[in-house]
Amino acid sequence: MDSLFLGSRFAPAVREGMLKALRESLSTVDADTCAILLSGGLDTSVVADAVQEARVERVEGRKGVEGVEKAEGDSKQEMLQNSVTSQGFKHAITVCVSTATSQTDAPWIDLPYAEAIVRKHAPTIKHHVLAVENPMDDLMKGDILEFCIRTLQSFDPMDLRGGVAVAHAIKYAQANGFKTIVTGDAADELFAGYSFLISLSDVKMRKWIKRYVGNYSFSAVPLGEACGIKVIQPFIHPAVIEAALKCNKSDLVGPDPTDPSLQHGKYVLRAAFPEATSRWRKKVPLETGCNTTPLGAEFEAGADLEWLKAQKAEVYSTYGIDLWGGMEHLHYFRVFEKIFAERLEAKSVVETTTLKADDSNDAPAEQFAFPTPNVSWKTKSPRFGSDPCIKCGFQLDRKEQYFCRTCGAWPARHGGVPQDTEEED
Numbered sequence: 415m416d417s418l419f420l421g422s423r424f425a426p427a428v429r430e431g432m433l434k435a436l437r438e439s440l441s442t443v444d445a446d447t448c449a450i451l452l453s454g455g456l457d458t459s460v461v462a463d464a465v466q467e468a469r470v471e472r473v474e475g476r477k478g479v480e481g482v483e484k485a486e487g488d489s490k491q492e493m494l495q496n497s498v499t500s501q502g503f504k505h506a507i508t509v510c511v512s513t514a515t516s517q518t519d520a521p522w523i524d525l526p527y528a529e530a531i532v533r534k535h536a537p538t539i540k541h542h543v544l545a546v547e548n549p550m551d552d553l554m555k556g557d558i559l560e561f562c563i564r565t566l567q568s569f570d571p572m573d574l575r576g577g578v579a580v581a582h583a584i585k586y587a588q589a590n591g592f593k594t595i596v597t598g599d600a601a602d603e604l605f606a607g608y609s610f611l612i613s614l615s616d617v618k619m620r621k622w623i624k625r626y627v628g629n630y631s632f633s634a635v636p637l638g639e640a641c642g643i644k645v646i647q648p649f650i651h652p653a654v655i656e657a658a659l660k661c662n663k664s665d666l667v668g669p670d671p672t673d674p675s676l677q678h679g680k681y682v683l684r685a686a687f688p689e690a691t692s693r694w695r696k697k698v699p700l701e702t703g704c705n706t707t708p709l710g711a712e713f714e715a716g717a718d719l720e721w722l723k724a725q726k727a728e729v730y731s732t733y734g735i736d737l738w739g740g741m742e743h744l745h746y747f748r749v750f751e752k753i754f755a756e757r758l759e760a761k762s763v764v765e766t767t768t769l770k771a772d773d774s775n776d777a778p779a780e781q782f783a784f785p786t787p788n789v790s791w792k793t794k795s796p797r798f799g800s801d802p803c804i805k806c807g808f809q810l811d812r813k814e815q816y817f818c819r820t821c822g823a824w825p826a827r828h829g830g831v832p833q834d835t836e837e838e839d
Contacts, residue, residue: 422685424665427657429686432460435651436468440498440596443646448498448594449505449542451583451634454527456680457598457607459692461648462506462531462539467689468499503596506532506539507587509579511546511553511709531691544586553578554709554745558585564753565640566633567793569746570822571710571739577633584634588641599632600649604658605680606666607697612679616663618834625814627655670694713742734784736805738823756790783807795820804828 419425440448452458494500508528525543532541546552553559562574562581587595602608603626611619630650638645648654661682668681671694678684684693717740725744726737733755737743783806785798791808799809806821818826825831 416685416688418671418685419688422665422682424657424661424682425685427660428654428682429464431651431653431657432464432648432686433468434653435648436461436465437499439646439648439651440465440468441494441500443498443594444496445498445501445504446496447592448503448596449507449587449592450503450596451580451598452506452508452528452531452541453598454508454524454529454531454692454695455598455698456683456690456692456695457601457649459527459531459690459695460601460683460687461596461598462503462535463689463691464687465498466502466535498596502535502538504539505542505592507542507544507583507595509544509546509583511549511579527692527695534691542586542590544582546582549709550712553582554713558582559746560749560753561585561640562633562637563746563749565636567750567754567795568820568822569743569750570819571742571746572822573633573819574746575710577637580633581637584637584641584643587643592643594644594646595634595638596646596648597632597634598649599634599647600630601680601683602697603630604649604655605661605683606663607679609679609697612667612677614663615836617836617838619663619666621834621839624659624839627659629812629814631811631819710742713745714740717741730781732786733789734786734807735821736781736783738805738821743822754792756792758788758790793820 419429450458450462452462506528508525510523510525528543529541532539558578558581559574562577563569565581566573566577568574568577584595604623606612606619606623611622614622630647632645632647634645635647665682667677667679668684670676670678676696678694679697684690687693722741722744729735729737729744729747733751735747737747782804783798783802785807791797793808795809797807797809801810801813802808803810803818803821803823803826805823805826806818808818808820810818810826816825816827816831817823
């Protein structure tokens with residue numbers, strides 16, 4: 415038995431919770447029309463590798479009840495036999511925007527890790543590698559980006575850089591007859607995978623995770639729905655959440671076994687699944703792993719800063735939207751504008767375009783969003799409703815939200831982000 419597993423007080427609970435999630439969410443999913451969106455990170459490695467044990471347990475559990483299941487109907491029997499928990503994953507999809515596909519040349523790239531997982535389960539899994547040779551044209555300036563912005567209703571650079579890769583995979587799945595996609599979403603949030611969480615104190619970390627539960631927002635779900643594809647996220651199963659909420663920082667953060675100076679998040683998850691191929695892979699953001707991050711720099715390279723300044727001023731005077739980013743942000747906004755903005759009969763525009771510090775909860779004197787009566791936005795989220803973002807004016811989801819999902823502003827409220835105390839709730 416693995417020593418890290420034995421030394422972790424909650425690894426057994428996390429493991430059992432995850433196996434339960436896989437059994438309950440995948441036992442009736444047709445393996446022939448299901449694919450795992452395989453980044454090759456720890457999270458999807460756990461799903462891909464652990465489903466093999468769930469598969470074994472499923473087969474063992476079926477012994478002695480074959481007759482019962484048969485009596486319930488041949489169609490159900492066939493469905494169970496063809497399920498992911500009976501057959502394992504038969505398909506994996508990986509998006510790669512890079513010519514550097516070796517871990518030596520580019521250690522942050524997903525593909526080599528994803529390929530290692532597939533090799534481990536060969537020949538069971540067919541690997542669908544979506545290599546994007548011209549990402550600026552194929553992802554950032556074409557139908558994929560427009561589909562992404564139309565569906566997510568966002569012009570946030572961080573969201574869209576990763577979102578276009580997910581959208582590309584889901585569009586491929588739709589074109590090839592897949593009905594279900596499985597992702598590793600929420601593991602970073604529940605088990606402290608992000609670097610900013612690792613740096614928090616125990617109390618503040620647990621407060622953040624507790625606050626996060628139930629406020630999920632992952633691009634795969636709406637993108638999948640738009641294509642008629644069901645997205646399954648095993649990590650948000652109640653059994654996994656229950657196990658995660660038992661943990662404190664000492665359970666979630668720990669040293670790399672070969673380099674103690676390197677601190678990993680999701681430590682209990684690494685302990686719970688010794689068989690995970692990517693057990694000790696460092697956390698990288700989605701857009702870094704699929705390598706769309708450099709595209710942001712490509713937008714800015716050689717930019718005419720005076721032209722950019724004039725364009726942002728035009729957006730502000732026309733729509734009352736303060737674009738806080740650069741060329742990339744402007745590019746996404748122009749697509750968003752084309753899809754959602756509707757010009758109305760001209761009316762007088764609000765003259766005041768700034769808020770004074772004493773009127774804005776001690777916010778610094780700077781530009782803020784303002785309403786423009788001559789423009790209507792065909793978005794689900796209203797502008798200047800009960801709780802608007804200070805930069806774009808679109809509605810924030812909840813009172814505790816300080817990140818705007820529409821424009822990406824942080825903080826999206828006046829006065830900055832309140833800090834948690836060290837007192838227990």
